[in-house]
Amino acid sequence: MQLFDFNGGVTPDYHKEASTQSPIAVSPAPTFLVIPLHQSIGGTPRPLVSAGDRVLKGQRIGAADGDMSSAIHASTSGHVVAVEMRRMPHPSGLSALCVVIKADGRDEWIARQSFDYRSHTAAETRDYLRDAGVVGLGGAVFPTHLKMSPGKGDKLDTLIINGAECEPFITCDDLLMRERAEAIIQGVVILRDLLAAGRVLVGIEDNKPQAVAAMTAAVQAGGHQDMAVVAVPTRYPAGGAKQLIRVLTGIEVPHGKRSTDYGVQCFNVGTAHAIHEAINLGQPLISRIVTVAGNVAAPRNYEVLLGTSMEALLTQSQPLPDTDRLIMGGPMMGVSLPSKDVPVVKATNCILAGSKKLFPPPPPEMPCIRCGECATACPADLQPFELYWFSRAKIFGKAQEYHLFDCIECGCCSYVCPSHIPLVDYYRFAKSEIWANESEKAAADQAREQYEFRQLREAREAQEKAARLAARTAAGRAAATNALAVASDATSDATPAAAPVAKSATTPATEPAQTPSPQAALIAAALERARAQQVQPANTTNLTPEQQAEIAAIEARRAQIRAQAHPHLPPDD
């Protein structure tokens, strides 16, 4: 099979052997689980439970917020202790809403039922996967159901299964492929069927021969003629979705475009495994494989219940005493965590203990000498040093013109930079500033629109009011004139009301004072109108007894509040 190449990339030391020596261990269920509601790209799920509720293992505790979101489940059975803000595994160290569960140790499952996707519509299957909480487990945690729509035409040329796992230290996909190749392939079959994929390519970096062998055996055992396991050259970031698609098919998917429009779609092997568990076993995503490596005595892969404290997990691998930091993810793209007391989430593919020896602090930053090493290393074919100048000078428009958002933050540029410039930090900074500016601008545009609409409405209301007033006055005068005419000339026919109305409306000043006191009649008419208005409020008539009672209660409360509130008013108010 012909393989293609992507430009750039680097070949750091891989450090993968240590954590592949022993099989995946099951991390014991902790007493307390802290399950963040927001674990994937998209909106934050709504909590479905509150403190005191008993939950079963696999029970949905967070419902997807719209379609751009994914559900959250209890990882074990127990009681909800609290639904509260807890610190997240995020570089900011900020908190977000979490469901805290005290496990009862019984690990009691919900009723598990497989889902026959063949007898359901595609939309139903997507909803099922959304409600099963399946998201991309390669680290990007993009809701899987959103990637399940075939592109143009109802067919997909190539389904790519990503087992490249190019980041140093991380081996969770490697071990998963070695130990559970058949389950992965069963998940792949589901993906293939749902996407109507013509062929399936499983891309695995050639430094994982055992995984390649296991997956090949599983494909052969299943008798899948349309699947091929392909060993791809080991070079970081070969496991980036865009890079792997390029290597296997030669297709380049530009930033911001859906890869299905190019006839390809890419899923991580872990995701395929999660799909198998959700659909064939009826188990929502409640655990994942996590590599614990780096500055630890016993690096290893664990199957971990989501919500387990990272500290508890790390302890099992015996961190060395000089450990000075915790990284979630690999050494190229992982994030430094502000604390060990954060839960394992769906995005946690690796927990890396760091030390000064393992990851020495960068040497002092030197000026950029435009040597172009970063451009050579960039897998997105960008000019990183140009992006750096623009980001540093906060010329964000220019940075975008030079395709800042095509940057995948793989870290290759920073890795090779002889001036030790934290290039990716500048891109992260520029990107988040641009996003913030855009959302600020959207808010300002909305406010402007609302404000202009209100101006318009106020003008219209004023106009309508004036017209109404004029009409009323005219009507009143017409009525008065009529009454007087009737009174003074009982024998004559009543003057058609329409004519004087029109006349008085247009030329009230020329209205002849035929009668002794037309003013008195006008006043009478006005009073009549005022009386009529006083009985106008529609929401005070025809009330049911319940509404009456409710109003009485509200009035009473208001009276009470008024009495309470006034003493608290600030003196200047």
Added chain:
Amino acid sequence: MLAALLVMALGAVVLGAVLGFAAVKFRVEGDPLTEKIDAILPQTQCGQCGFPGCKPYAAAMAKGEADINQCPPGGDEGIRKLADLLGREYKPLSAEHGVEKPKALAVIDEQRCIGCTLCIQACPVDAIVGAAKQMHTVIAVQCTGCELCVPVCPVDCIDMVPVAENITTWKWKYPVVAIKPVTTH
């Protein structure tokens, strides 16, 4: 000598004619300046600038009748952008118009709200919903934090709550360019 002067004079006349022609022929219709200024203003519609809204302030600036440092919500950055656009000198925010403060949202204490609708009338962006004698509430995403509803409330039930940073609004900081001298210990 005379020839040289004539040549120069002729040159001046010809070039002047060409420039004059070009000025008429290739006249660039100036972009509506008010719109450009309005695009920079934060659209808080708070009136702290002394005008009844962002647009009137923008119009006044375009006519040169208002200074560029009267918008506290726009803050220092806004003043710099305006100075840039209008080619004026940067100046710090004028103290009489207010101080720059972090964005806050109005929150109505529903227990105390008496349903008087005064705040609804005061809100420049229709971000408060409710009806007479019925409890009001603020649509958070539409609130610009202008504070105009605060003083009109007869029971003082509206609080301005600063917008806290959360995981989605958190921003990566500017990388610190730390070039420290190597010290020998």
Added chain:
Amino acid sequence: MNNSPYLRQAASVQSVMLRVLLALLPGIAAYVWFFGAAIVLQIVLASLTALAAEALVLHLRGKPLAIFLTDGSALVTAWLIALSFPPLAPWWLVVLATLIAIIVAKHLYGGLGQNPFNPAMVAFALMIVAYPQFMSRWPGTDAIDFATQWQIIFGLHANQTLDALTMATPLDALRTALHSTNATTVTVASALAHNPAIGLMAGRGWEWVAAGHLVGGLWLVQQRIITWHLPTAFLATLFLLAGLASTINPSEFAGPLFHLFGGGAMLAAFFIVTDPVSAATTPYGKLIFAAGVALLTWIIRSFGAYPDGIAFAVLLMNIAVPLIDMATQPRVFGHKKNGSNHHG
């Protein structure tokens, strides 16, 4: 605490600069072999001046001395100045040139990484305009002992005999011959045939210095300090232009080998046009930049009044770098158009 990536390649500006200095050694060795140790004296002078000037300016700018002084960039500038100047130039000329390069051309523009012009070439251009008589003081073919060289450099030598000891470079000699009063009878071949300074391809001895720079330059390419684009485009353009012109009119224009191995062409190809700070950075941009330098060099050499045109050619192309870079932005992954900065 830094952010990802936490791993870094063992590379530094210092190691880049040091390898550039190492790559200059073969050329310097040939230089010393053919023309004596004067060049070493000039290199030492320039280096000391450069380091002192760098230290002074860094101190004035409040920058950490220890980091920037040891980055090696000032030394590279100093060595390039020494190597492009006549080895018998008076000591103050080299010192002055180095001061201008470091203080004016480098630091007044913002220091390392910020200078739009190649500092060594700024110094060379200024000196050749200001002191043309000293800039043509090249050693003759007869070896001069180091003591005499020392005396010449430090102005202790009697001026009367100086002209006998120095001579013009082959490029200069050729030009003088071709443009002399009886130029009608002089052709390139006759001018070169009767000149004792001419060796196999270009100037006697100089061709070996150039060969030394070629060796060092190829090592830099192998070390991935420089890419092939710049030297290849420079040398190929110069070769083609000279070849074309000498084929059309062999009596007026020197051949390609004479151009490649004469003057500072090899030094320029691998060490001067490759200065990353002031050169173009995109792959196509590098080709255009280096070809432009070669074109201007050939024009100045063939029609201009200065013995060598590299400095002016480099400076002129330095000005065009932002434009070249902007116009030659490479295709970004997944995008269609080449060099386009805008996409829908």
